[in-house]
Amino acid sequence: MGFLIDGFNQLQTWLLILLSPLNITEPVLQFMLVSAILGLSIYLTLYTGMFSLANGGFMAIGAYVSVLLTQQAGWSLSLSILTGMIVAGIIAVPIGLPVLRLRDIYLAIATIGFGEVVRIMALNFDDLVESFIKWMVQKEILFDSLISRAETSDMLDITIRDNGNVRVNFELLGGARGIKGIPVMAETWMLVLFLIIVIYFIIRLHRSRLGRAMAAIRQDEQAASNMGIDVVYVKNVVFVLSAMIAAAAGGLSGHLTRIIDPSNYGFDLVVDILAYAVLGGTQTWAGPVIGAMVLRALPETLRGFSELRGLINGLILLGAIVYLPSGLVDIKGFRGLVAYFRNNRTQRKEMVKDNANT
Amino acid sequence: MKSKPETSHPILEVTNLQTSYGSIRALNGISFRIMHGQVVSLIGANGAGKSTTLNTISGILKADTGQIVFFEEDITGLSAHHITRRHLIQVPEGRQIIANMSVLENLMIGAHIRLDKAKVQTDLEGIFERFPRLQERRKQKAGSLSGGEQQMLAVGRALMMRPRLLMLDEPSMGLAPLLVNEVFALIAEIKSQGIPILLVEQNARKALQIADYVYVLDRGQIVNEGSAQEIQQDTDILSAYLG
Numbered sequence: 355m356g357f358l359i360d361g362f363n364q365l366q367t368w369l370l371i372l373l374s375p376l377n378i379t380e381p382v383l384q385f386m387l388v389s390a391i392l393g394l395s396i397y398l399t400l401y402t403g404m405f406s407l408a409n410g411g412f413m414a415i416g417a418y419v420s421v422l423l424t425q426q427a428g429w430s431l432s433l434s435i436l437t438g439m440i441v442a443g444i445i446a447v448p449i450g451l452p453v454l455r456l457r458d459i460y461l462a463i464a465t466i467g468f469g470e471v472v473r474i475m476a477l478n479f480d481d482l483v484e485s486f487i488k489w490m491v492q493k494e495i496l497f498d499s500l501i502s503r504a505e506t507s508d509m510l511d512i513t514i515r516d517n518g519n520v521r522v523n524f525e526l527l528g529g530a531r532g533i534k535g536i537p538v539m540a541e542t543w544m545l546v547l548f549l550i551i552v553i554y555f556i557i558r559l560h561r562s563r564l565g566r567a568m569a570a571i572r573q574d575e576q577a578a579s580n581m582g583i584d585v586v587y588v589k590n591v592v593f594v595l596s597a598m599i600a601a602a603a604g605g606l607s608g609h610l611t612r613i614i615d616p617s618n619y620g621f622d623l624v625v626d627i628l629a630y631a632v633l634g635g636t637q638t639w640a641g642p643v644i645g646a647m648v649l650r651a652l653p654e655t656l657r658g659f660s661e662l663r664g665l666i667n668g669l670i671l672l673g674a675i676v677y678l679p680s681g682l683v684d685i686k687g688f689r690g691l692v693a694y695f696r697n698n699r700t701q702r703k704e705m706v707k708d709n710a711n712t
Numbered sequence: 713m714k715s716k717p718e719t720s721h722p723i724l725e726v727t728n729l730q731t732s733y734g735s736i737r738a739l740n741g742i743s744f745r746i747m748h749g750q751v752v753s754l755i756g757a758n759g760a761g762k763s764t765t766l767n768t769i770s771g772i773l774k775a776d777t778g779q780i781v782f783f784e785e786d787i788t789g790l791s792a793h794h795i796t797r798r799h800l801i802q803v804p805e806g807r808q809i810i811a812n813m814s815v816l817e818n819l820m821i822g823a824h825i826r827l828d829k830a831k832v833q834t835d836l837e838g839i840f841e842r843f844p845r846l847q848e849r850r851k852q853k854a855g856s857l858s859g860g861e862q863q864m865l866a867v868g869r870a871l872m873m874r875p876r877l878l879m880l881d882e883p884s885m886g887l888a889p890l891l892v893n894e895v896f897a898l899i900a901e902i903k904s905q906g907i908p909i910l911l912v913e914q915n916a917r918k919a920l921q922i923a924d925y926v927y928v929l930d931r932g933q934i935v936n937e938g939s940a941q942e943i944q945q946d947t948d949i950l951s952a953y954l955g
Binding site for chain 2: 563566567569570573574576577578579580581582583584585
């Protein structure tokens with residue numbers, strides 16, 4: 355393993371030198387890789403014909419669970435991320451069962467709702483626990499064990515004034531401030547390794563019985579059901595898989611950024627993830643991966659344009675979506691584009707000729 | 713699947729089936745039965761309820777009342793995939809080919825309900841032998857096939873599911889006359905393999921040639937029944953319902 359990582363680091367150094375004209379530094383590359391994993395998470399659901407935008411919520415769950423485990427419980431990074439994935443997968447089941455009966459835009463809205471619930475839970479978790487403990491202290495439920503817990507733990511603080519007022523201070527998720535000072539434990543090779551594992555898994559999936567069922571459901575749910583495919587079951591399995599991949603992305607990125615706070619996982623993130631799939635296309639798994647990487651790299655690459663950066667970034671995306679509607683990773687689309695411009699040129703020439711003749 | 717001995721029990725028995733689309737009743741109490749090895753045909757004009765009958769049996773539509781018994785098991789109200797998993801297979805109207813998938817993948821989707829992998833492979837080879845056109849085009853997208861080829865693919869896919877009863881909904885619809893003959897030759901071949909068939913057809917003359925027993929539907933009710941010969945000789949029926 356050790357010499358493999360060394361070899362990878364060598365490769366990465368050269369790659370970063372090659373990418374330096376594009377302003378891609380190691381942190382940028384890491385974000386590109388995290389985004390690529392998120393792109394694959396939404397690819398799975400889109401491939402099954404589900405317009406689900408719950409990925410942001412599951413990413414938050416993965417991030418918070420794994421960071422708590424490494425920071426509070428002292429678990430290893432890999433075990434923490436794995437646990438985060440499992441927790442997200444378990445939460446996905448009761449969410450998916452009712453919600454996946456919805457379709458299209460209705461499913462999108464319901465899953466955005468789930469993401470918001472997760473975000474607001476993370477925002478208010480400490481306050482909730484605080485008021486609960488305060489209530490317990492006032493009612494003298496488990497009084498002694500709470501007080502002794504408060505004395506040993508730096509998470510919990512209980513002060514009882516002479517007039518009987520109780521003040522409780524609890525800090526675990528940090529509310530809007532988030533969790534700070536997380537050591538950087540994830541490394542680029544881990545991101546690459548995980549991305550490769552997910553891609554391999556998806557390639558295998560496509561050739562499997564489940565993969566064929568997914569494709570059939572995307573095309574025609576009624577036909578799939580007539581073929582004996584349990585549509586509800588397949589959709590839920592895919593939803594769980596997608597949640598686990600998003601949670602892994604969350605766990606990995608949580609150990610890269612030093613700080614995680616609820617605003618990282620809001621609606622903006624969901625829109626970004628959807629944009630990876632739209633820009634890259636969903637014909638193959640490569641679409642969202644390339645889409646994510648381009649979308650993440652572009653603002654850095656365009657840094658030289660200073661204040662015009664946002665404008666040019668927007669124009670490039672607009673152009674890509676107008677001229678390559680089925681995404682960057684679509685050979686037919688590129689052929690069509692070439693043909694389109696070629697025809698235009700010959701047409702224009704003919705027009706000039708016609709004008710000259712008349 | 714082992715071949716069962718001939719019994720006196722019908723393999724499919726439908727009793728007093730009623731189905732509605734919203735407030736409009738499409739089936740008004742339909743009862744019929746299919747015996748071993750039989751080809752039974754439902755004929756009737758447009759809107760008589762033929763497709764509704766098939767869709768109710770296959771679980772796409774839910775019956776208001778009535779009972780469907782398949783191999784002595786009550787399957788009324790089961791969802792479509794559960795009914796398919798009992799090897800009661802419908803080739804729906806419009807074929808429902810998965811257009812974006814290859815011919816081979818479409819056939820493999822047919823094997824979704826089967827766990828006997830080795831036999832799936834031999835069945836697949838058998839299908840390709842029977843339909844050389846499908847073998848030639850096995851890597852092509854199913855949507856690029858002609859109408860007749862798509863119908864062959866739909867039937868091939870149904871055969872991959874090893875049907876204990878095959879329900880065909882308008883298999884000749886939209887096909888050129890020559891292809892219609894080909895489809896009916898195929899139905900005769902499936903019948904000769906001992907697979908019972910429930911056939912819904914607008915092309916009643918063709919259906920009468922191949923069916924053992926015929927039920928005539930009109931406005932959601934069975935108005936006549938009999939062996940194919942009896943129905944064929946009854947000129948009133950022919951002129952009233954078949955044009």
